[in-house]
Every structure is written in C-alpha cells, then in structure tokens.
Amino acid sequence: MSANHDGTTLLEVRGLTKIFGTLTACDHVDLNIAKGEIHALLGENGAGKSTLVKMLFGSLEPNSGEIFWNGQAVRIASPGAAKKLGIGMVFQHFSLFEALTAAENIALSLDDGSPISSIAAKARALSYSYGLPLDPESLVGDLSVGERQRIEIIRCLLQTPQLVILDEPTSVLTPQEADKLFETLERLRSEGKSILYISHRLEEVKRICDRATVLRHGKVVGHCNPRQETASSLARMMVGNEVKAVVRAPAEGIETAPALLDIRALTRKPATPFSIPLKNINLSVRAGEVIGIAGVAGNGQGEFFESVSGEVLQQDAASVRIRGKDAGGLTITGRRLMGAAFVPEERLGHGAAPRMKLSENLLLSRHATDGKAFVGPGGMVKSAAVYAAAQRIIEAMDVRKSAPDPEAAALSGGNLQKFIVGRELDRRPSVMVVNQPTWGVDAGAAAHIRQTLIELARSGSAVLVISQDLDELFEISDAIAVMHNGQLSKPLPIAEATFEKIGLLMGGAEPGHAEHTLETA
Amino acid sequence: MDITVNILLTIATAATPLLIAAIGELVVERSGVLNLGVEGMMIMGAVGGFGAGYLTGSPWIGLLAAVAMGAVFSLLFAVMTLSLATNQVATGLSLTLLGLGLSGMMGTSFVGQPGERLPNLDIPGLTSIPVIGRLLFGQDPIFYISIALTAAVMWFLFKTRTGLTLRSIGDSHTSAHALGIKVIRYRYLAVIFGGACAGLAGGHLSLVYTPQWVENMAAGRGWIALALVVFASWRPWRVLAGAYIFGAVWIGQLHAQAFGIPVPSQLLSSLPYLATVVVLVLISRNKRLTMMNTPASLGQPFVPDR
Numbered sequence: 001m002s003a004n005h006d007g008t009t010l011l012e013v014r015g016l017t018k019i020f021g022t023l024t025a026c027d028h029v030d031l032n033i034a035k036g037e038i039h040a041l042l043g044e045n046g047a048g049k050s051t052l053v054k055m056l057f058g059s060l061e062p063n064s065g066e067i068f069w070n071g072q073a074v075r076i077a078s079p080g081a082a083k084k085l086g087i088g089m090v091f092q093h094f095s096l097f098e099a100l101t102a103a104e105n106i107a108l109s110l111d112d113g114s115p116i117s118s119i120a121a122k123a124r125a126l127s128y129s130y131g132l133p134l135d136p137e138s139l140v141g142d143l144s145v146g147e148r149q150r151i152e153i154i155r156c157l158l159q160t161p162q163l164v165i166l167d168e169p170t171s172v173l174t175p176q177e178a179d180k181l182f183e184t185l186e187r188l189r190s191e192g193k194s195i196l197y198i199s200h201r202l203e204e205v206k207r208i209c210d211r212a213t214v215l216r217h218g219k220v221v222g223h224c225n226p227r228q229e230t231a232s233s234l235a236r237m238m239v240g241n242e243v244k245a246v247v248r249a250p251a252e253g254i255e256t257a258p259a260l261l262d263i264r265a266l267t268r269k270p271a272t273p274f275s276i277p278l279k280n281i282n283l284s285v286r287a288g289e290v291i292g293i294a295g296v297a298g299n300g301q302g303e304f305f306e307s308v309s310g311e312v313l314q315q316d317a318a319s320v321r322i323r324g325k326d327a328g329g330l331t332i333t334g335r336r337l338m339g340a341a342f343v344p345e346e347r348l349g350h351g352a353a354p355r356m357k358l359s360e361n362l363l364l365s366r367h368a369t370d371g372k373a374f375v376g377p378g379g380m381v382k383s384a385a386v387y388a389a390a391q392r393i394i395e396a397m398d399v400r401k402s403a404p405d406p407e408a409a410a411l412s413g414g415n416l417q418k419f420i421v422g423r424e425l426d427r428r429p430s431v432m433v434v435n436q437p438t439w440g441v442d443a444g445a446a447a448h449i450r451q452t453l454i455e456l457a458r459s460g461s462a463v464l465v466i467s468q469d470l471d472e473l474f475e476i477s478d479a480i481a482v483m484h485n486g487q488l489s490k491p492l493p494i495a496e497a498t499f500e501k502i503g504l505l506m507g508g509a510e511p512g513h514a515e516h517t518l519e520t521a
Numbered sequence: 522m523d524i525t526v527n528i529l530l531t532i533a534t535a536a537t538p539l540l541i542a543a544i545g546e547l548v549v550e551r552s553g554v555l556n557l558g559v560e561g562m563m564i565m566g567a568v569g570g571f572g573a574g575y576l577t578g579s580p581w582i583g584l585l586a587a588v589a590m591g592a593v594f595s596l597l598f599a600v601m602t603l604s605l606a607t608n609q610v611a612t613g614l615s616l617t618l619l620g621l622g623l624s625g626m627m628g629t630s631f632v633g634q635p636g637e638r639l640p641n642l643d644i645p646g647l648t649s650i651p652v653i654g655r656l657l658f659g660q661d662p663i664f665y666i667s668i669a670l671t672a673a674v675m676w677f678l679f680k681t682r683t684g685l686t687l688r689s690i691g692d693s694h695t696s697a698h699a700l701g702i703k704v705i706r707y708r709y710l711a712v713i714f715g716g717a718c719a720g721l722a723g724g725h726l727s728l729v730y731t732p733q734w735v736e737n738m739a740a741g742r743g744w745i746a747l748a749l750v751v752f753a754s755w756r757p758w759r760v761l762a763g764a765y766i767f768g769a770v771w772i773g774q775l776h777a778q779a780f781g782i783p784v785p786s787q788l789l790s791s792l793p794y795l796a797t798v799v800v801l802v803l804i805s806r807n808k809r810l811t812m813m814n815t816p817a818s819l820g821q822p823f824v825p826d827r
Binding site for chain 1: 686688692693695696698699700701702813814815
C-alpha cells in the first residue's frame with residue numbers, strides 16, 4: 001500500500017485566493033501534489049474545496065496566487081486549458097447533458113473527432129476493464145446518480161489525464177462499487193498518475209490516500225499522512241472540534257406500536273422504457289423505529305420514493321397507508337396534511353426551487369400544512385413569520401450561507417441539504433421519508449442529520465430512510481430492507497444484519513442463497 | 522393535370538420562405554437562444570434583396586444582399602443578448618419592431634417599382650418532361666436551396682461533432698462551459714446563421730414570390746416560422762412537413778375562396794394555422810422524444826462566472 005510517487009511535484013499551488021463579494025472562499029491556499037500519489041482534500045461544506053478545484057480546472061479565475069504544473073508557472077484560463085495540461089475532473093454536481101446519450105456526453109469532452117460509435121466502443125471497453133459497467137447508448141436523463149457518475153469517471157479517464165480530480169466520488173456508490181473505484185484509483189496511481197481526492201468520508205481517505213491537505217473556512221489548517229491519523233483526529237482537524245458520534249438509543253416497545261406508514265402490495269408499471277417497475281412491495285414502519293432501505297443506485301428506489309411521497313399517485317389507494325388511512329390516491333400535499341414529510345434525493349429542482357430564497361422554499365413546501373402560521377387572511381403571505389421560521393431552521397441545522405436569506409442555488413450542496421431536512425423536521429412529522437439524507441454532506445452535519453432522524457423516531461414518529469450509504473444505514477436503522485430490481489426484501493433487524501448479507505442482497509442474491517452470486521449492475 | 526402541377530408549384534412557393542426561416546431559427550434555438558426577431562430579419566432581407574436587385578439589375582446580387590442583410594441584422598441581436606446578456610424575448614421583439622420600421626423607411630423609394638425576379642431552373646430535356654419536369658427541374662433556385670438546407674441542417678445537427686456540441690449547449694450551457702466548450706462563440710454563429718436564413722426567406726418574398734417591394738410584405742410569416750419550430754419539437758424534417766402542410770392548406774383555402782364555397786372566408790383563412798398545429802401536435806405526442814429534443818436552456822442568458 002505504500003505510495004510509489006517519486007517525490008517530484010506535478011502540481012503546486014502557492015497563495016491561491018478567491019474572493020466572492022465579501023466572502024473569501026479560498027485564502028492563500030498552498031497545495032502540492034506529487035506524481036503518482038492520491039492526495040486527499042478534506043474539509044467541511046463551505047470550506048472552499050470546490051472553489052479550489054474549480055480554479056485548478058479553469059472554471060474559476062483566482063484573484064491572486066500562482067499555479068505551477070511540472071515546475072512551470074501556468075495560467076489555467078479555461079477548462080479547455082486544464083484538459084490540455086492533463087487535468088481531468090469528475091464533478092460532484094455532474095456536468096452531464098440529460099437529453100444526450102452516455103456516448104454523446106463522452107464524445108463532447110474529447111477533442112479527437114473520432115466517430116461516436118468508436119467512442120462508445122472505447123467507453124464500453126474501458127468501463128468494463130475498470131469494473132464500472134456502462135451502456136453507452138442509454139440516455140443520461142434515464143440514469144440514476146450512481147450510473148451518471150460512472151459516465152463522468154469514464155469520460156475523464158478517456159482523456160488520459162495526468163491528474164484526476166474527484167469530487168465526493170463515493171457518495172453514491174455501494175460498498176462493492178466503491179471498492180471497484182478504489183481499485184481503479186490504485187491502478188491509476190500505479191500507472192504514475194496523480195489523484196486529488198475530495199471527500200468527507202474519513203475511513204476511505206485513510207484507506208487509499210497517501211497525503212491529505214485539510215481546509216477550514218478557506219484556509220489550509222494542516223497537512224498530514226491520513227494513515228497515521230485516526231478518523232476522529234482527521235475529523236477534528238476538519239471541523240475544528242470533536243464530531244459527536246451518533247447515539248442510537250434502544251427502541252422500546254416497537255413490536256406493539258402502531259404502523260404509521262404501511263405499504264401493501266405496492267406495484268407500479270415502468271413510466272418510461274428505462275425506469276424500474278415496482279413489484280409487490282410490502283413494508284410497515286412503526287411508531288418509534290427507523291427503517292433503512294439499501295440498494296444499488298437505479299434499482300427502483302427513485303420510483304419507490306415517488307410512489308410513497310405522492311409524486312406519482314397509486315391506482316390502489318390502500319397500497320400506501322399513512323396513520324391507518326388510505327393515502328395512495330392523495331397528492332404530496334394530501335399526504336403532508338396527514339402528517340407525513342418527504343425529502344427527495346435531488347436537492348435542486350426537486351427538494352428546492354433553485355432561484356428562490358430559502359424562506360420562499362419553506363413556504364412552497366409548507367403553505368398547506370402550516371397555512372395558519374404562514375398565510376394570513378385573503379391569502380396574503382405572512383412574510384415575517386416565514387422569514388422567522390426559515391431563520392429558526394437555519395439556526396437549528398447550522399446552515400452556512402453568505403446572505404441572511406439566500407437563493408437555494410447559492411448554498412453548497414451539503415448546506416442546502418441541511419436546510420431541506422431541517423425544513424421537514426421542523427414540522428415534527430409523524431411519518432418521515434427521506435431519500436439520501438446526507439449525500440455530499442460533511443461529517444459533522446451528517447452526524448447531526450442522522451441524530452435528529454433517530455430522535456424523531458424515538459419521539460414516536462415512523463422514519464423511513466432510503467440510502468446508498470451503508471455506514472449510515474447501519475448507524476441509524478433498527479432494521480434494513482434491500483431494494484433490488486424493483487423488489488424489496490424483508491427488513492432484517494439490525495442485530496442480524498451484516499455488511500456482507502446486505503451487500504449480497506443488493507447484488508440480487510436471494511436471502512438464504514447468499515453464496516449464490518455477487519453481481520453489481 | 523396542368524392545374525395539379527400549378528397548384529403543387531404554388532404550394533412549394535408558399536412553403537419555401539417558411540421552411541428557410543424556420544430551419545434557421547431551429548438551429549438558433551437548438552443552441553439555446555430564442556430569437557423572436559425572425560419577422561424583422563425577414564423583412565430586412567426582403568427590402569435588402571429587392572433594393573440590391575433593383576439598383577444593380579441582377580436578382581442574384583439581390584439574393585446575396587438579402588442573406589447579408591439578415592445576417593448583419595441578427596448580429597445586432599447577438600451582441601445584445603450574448604455579449605450584453607439582455608433579455609432574449611424583449612430583444613427579439615424589439616428587433617422585429619425595428620426591422621419593420623427600418624425596412625419601411627429604406628423602401629420608400631422602391632414602392633411601385635418593378636423588381637427583378639430570380640429565373641426558374643430550366644434544364645433542356647429535363648424541365649420539359651411532362652408533370653415531374655417542372656416540379657423537379659423547373660422551380661426557382663431558392664426552392665432547391667431550402668431543401669438542401671434542411672438536409673444539411675439535419676446532417677449537421679445529428680451526424681457531426683459540431684452539431685452535437687451545438688445541441689449540448691442548448692441542453693445545458695453551464696455543463697458545456699464546464700467542459701470547456703465556447704458557448705458564446707457557438708451561439709454567435711448560430712444566431713448569425715439564423716439571421717442569414719431569415720434574410721434568404723425575405724429575399725424569396727421580394728425576388729421570387731412577388732418581385733416587388735410592399736411595406737410589411739413578410740405579413741406574419743416570421744411568426745409562423747417561429748411557431749413551426751416549436752410545434753415541430755425542434756426536428757428539421759418535421760419543420761419541413763409543417764411548412765408544406767401550412768403551404769398546402771393555405772393554397773387550398775385560397776382556391777376554395779375563389780370557388781365561392783359557402784364558408785366564411787375568415788374561417789377558411791384560419792385553416793392553415795389550425796391544420797398545421799393539429800398535425801404537428803399529433804406527431805409530437807411522444808413525450809419522451811419531445812423532452813429529448815427540447816433545448817432545456819432555451820431563452821436563458823448565459824453569463825459564465827469567473
């Protein structure tokens with residue numbers, strides 16, 4: 001596992017500074033990346049990681065500072081210039097075109113002018129050789145987040161870069177997929193390539209990274225060898241103080257508690273030729289418990305969430321029951337009025353309207369359930385009350401922002417997620433359904449979100465969490481069910497669940513025939 | 522038989538300017554820019570084409586002038602919306618208003634003057650073939666340009682790398698920028714191409730359709746072209762179908778009116794619009810296909826953050 005870098009520096013950054021208005025996103029950042037090393041860039045949301053890599057990739061221009069590539073001072077004026085130097089990037093907020101196929105998306109970032117069919121063949125071959133299977137003909141709009149990320153990675157690798165920047169790459173992968181990715185990264189390192197790895201998952205940073213640079217509030221606060229640190233010492237450097245471990249109080253009397261969310265024989269035909277049909281799903285979530293749903297991206301979790309939340313209505317009203325009443329025929333608002341709350345996977349455009357302020361987003365999702373508090377006589381909005389509630393949520397969830405009431409799109413992904421989860425928690429819902437609660441959220445904030453979900457359950461609510469992060473599910477769930485190809489397994493009580501069992505179910509093995517096969521996507 | 526041929530020829534003549542203007546606008550919109558100034562660019566092409574033809578005595582110079590006039594006029598729109606990031610809807614509307622006024626002023630001395638007409642194709646031995654000779658080998662040159670242009674745009678958009686890049690910009694300019702694609706440069710070229718096409722369509726009006734200058738002679742064709750692009754869900758062959766359906770019903774209702782069919786003439790005049798919309802809506806029922814073809818960033822100004 002030792003780094004095979006020869007110590008020569010590939011990329012060096014001195015005093016890089018970027019100022020947005022009154023916010024100094026990066027403040028005299030120094031960084032150097034050697035040839036053939038995996039270098040971690042650690043930091044909380046809003047620490048300036050994304051700003052830094054955008055400057056390295058040429059999509060932002062630094063206010064001051066210098067960048068050296070192979071010892072030469074360079075100015076990276078555009079992403080094109082970065083690519084020419086040999087810098088490849090896998091974005092966190094994917095830069096893919098939804099209306100185009102995977103192959104077309106890949107072709108767009110290559111400048112060699114070869115025909116799409118040969119690019120598709122190359123992409124397919126490369127994707128299989130790196131264990132990231134990909135169908136080049138599929139339309140990106142139909143793909144899950146995990147599958148989209150594969151396209152980004154393959155696209156980047158096809159450009160044969162010297163330095164690959166990965167922004168939170170494992171946040172949407174299964175353990176098996178993540179292992180494959182790590183193999184890929186180690187293979188790239190052995191080929192002499194350098195990797196800048198941005199993550200907040202400390203265990204994986206410890207596992208694969210040779211060196212780490214830690215950012216806090218735009219400043220470099222330390223360099224270290226992650227292998228010589230513990231997860232908690234890394235977290236301390238990142239956050240500046242201790243991260244509290246999530247405490248899961250024992251759930252008591254769950255067996256006799258009423259099922260607040262009851263899903264009975266939920267079946268759904270595929271809406272598009274590419275979506276997954278749901279097959280006879282049965283699940284009860286009782287007051288006081290957290291049930292987790294694991295699964296490889298794109299196995300019907302999205303369709304399941306749509307059906308449970310009411311984004312798509314059911315033919316059979318009894319297939320979704322909330323607090324003992326049929327809700328299958330009700331819209332999202334109808335289900336919210338019954339005491340349910342929902343947090344979708346996609347933050348921008350789904351969980352929040354990007355160009356609207358946080359307070360406006362709050363009103364959009366709660367005008368019906370909290371009509372009395374937020375809407376006055378004649379339908380007039382009580383702006384002051386909405387604003388105050390938004391500030392309350394911002395405070396409770398520690399949302400970091402640049403203005404008192406910014407547009408949703410102005411927040412970093414993790415901070416917006418904190419706000420969206422907080423917006424729903426603030427209602428004290430009796431049924432809470434969350435899809436990917438902490439995707440792209442840093443350690444401190446993720447622990448906070450997880451803890452609040454557990455506490456919500458223990459105070460008597462039913463909580464259903466769909467997540468691709470197995471660590472998270474094991475941390476918070478009382479039982480874990482696995483979704484595979486539109487079918488849901490029986491929930492496995494947490495005491496009986498192991499990573500291996502769940503991983504095999506995610507791969508499609510029948511329970512009991514776990515030795516069968518392990519096959520991802 | 523002769524009557525049928527004549528009717529088919531008039532349909533082609535009616536459809537050609539719509540097709541050319543719409544194909545140009547299709548390319549503009551595929552790049553994510555909404556230029557509502559088609560009517561204005563068209564009328565500028567018409568006055569420029571007529572004027573150049575009238576002053577030089579050559580309809581061919583008129584043709585070039587029409588194209589150049591449309592392109593230069595669209596450059597004004599491009600500078601405003603792309604470099605200065607003004608609102609595309611407002612800028613496009615003012616381009617139309619400016620074009621209508623400016624062309625009227627420029628054309629005052631041309632009113633009532635006889636113009637030059639582009640000669641029809643005449644290939645000895647071929648054009649004289651009964652029925653198909655005149656249809657295939659005896660039309661005006663702009664008709665052939667319009668068909669070639671449609672085929673070329675289809676090939677460009679869906680078979681070339683540059684066309685793919687253009688479509689990607691229309692889908693998401695932020696993603697395109699992140700990949701290092703020069704969004705603004707592509708859009709400039711697309712807008713100028715659209716302007717040149719609108720100018721050519723205008724030239725067809727004043728050099729072929731009715732070789733004279735009449736104020737406001739585009740008569741709403743630019744707006745029809747705009748609607749065709751949307752109802753054809755941004756696909757070239759559907760634009761062609763739409764333009765010809767419109768042309769056919771338009772000519773049909775003119776004949777119906779001439780025969781004195783007891784249907785109010787206003788109703789007949791509205792038929793081409795109705796028929797085109799109904800047909801195009803019917804062929805665009807596939808939601809998925811429509812979603813795939815709609816430029817998602819249409820009309821949004823692009824300002825890269827640096």
